[in-house]
Amino acid sequence: MSIHSIVIVREAWDTRDLATDVVGSDGGLVPGVLSHRFEPEDLNSLEQALQLKEEHGGRVTVLSVGQPAEVDVLRECLYRGVDAVHRLLPPEGVQLDSAATAELLAAGIRKIGEYDVVLLGVSLPEEENSLLGAELAARLGSDQVSYVDSLSEVNEQGFLCKREVEMGSEFLRVPRGSVLVLGVYLLKDDPRTPRSAKAMLKLKMKKQPIEEWAAADLGLADLATKVTTRVVTHEAVPPRQVDSITVDPENEAELKNMLQDILGR
DSSP states (O other): OOEEEEEEOOEEEEOTTOOSOOBOTTSSBOTTTSEEEEOHHHHHHHHHHHHHHHHHOEEEEEEEESOOSSOOHHHHHHTTTOSEEEEEEOOTTOOOOHHHHHHHHHHHHHHHOOOSEEEEEOOOOTTOOSOHHHHHHHHHTOOEEEEEOEEEOOOSSEEEEEEEETTEEEEEEEETTEEEEEOOOOSTTOTTSOOOOOHHHHHHHTTOOOEEEETGGGTOTTGGGGOOOOOOOOOOOOOOOOOOOOOOTTOHHHHHHHHHHHHTO
């Protein structure tokens, strides 16, 4: 029994360790302040798909929307051993939201044809809202589960999904063809940790052509009309001011006062 996994990958802003404002006085983003990276949760999804292929056979197909900015995530997928990649291109000048992105992805998936599972990460890149998986499943007419940790008991009927919930774990059986949104992996040495790119594949795939499908070619020349959310301006979140105090660890009264302040009593 083989598995055909379709993985959605994205290039997202890298908002770690920001040391300067990224919003200008005009409400726009300051050019050059934010760099880009491979969306970490999408890397998790890619790793899950590659593990399914290794265990059950099959293939992994990867889709991404738009031209690369700094990181060519599709080529990075080739460096990790996927079988096929496709770049989906919206009409020039159209800023997509999650709804329009889902329309384009669904059209690309229908062009690919038969598949067993669609995997993507739960994230908030750019103007998205963490609902891309739900939007995509609605357009494909498929089941959808979010915050999936891992898949097991793969058979002809579907998959057993595990996800962490308060005070334990939850297991859900889903049919083949489902859209699964994977969460964040925080455990050290987690077996689901994404693998690194392989040097041999980098040499082999460095100049591999990447097939591009324009929205018009997928029957979505009117994709701009599918956009339901528009960004008018950006507003920086004021930095949080935290007052610090020094407490003598040997002074019981000071320690009690500190705890009372923390607990708001």
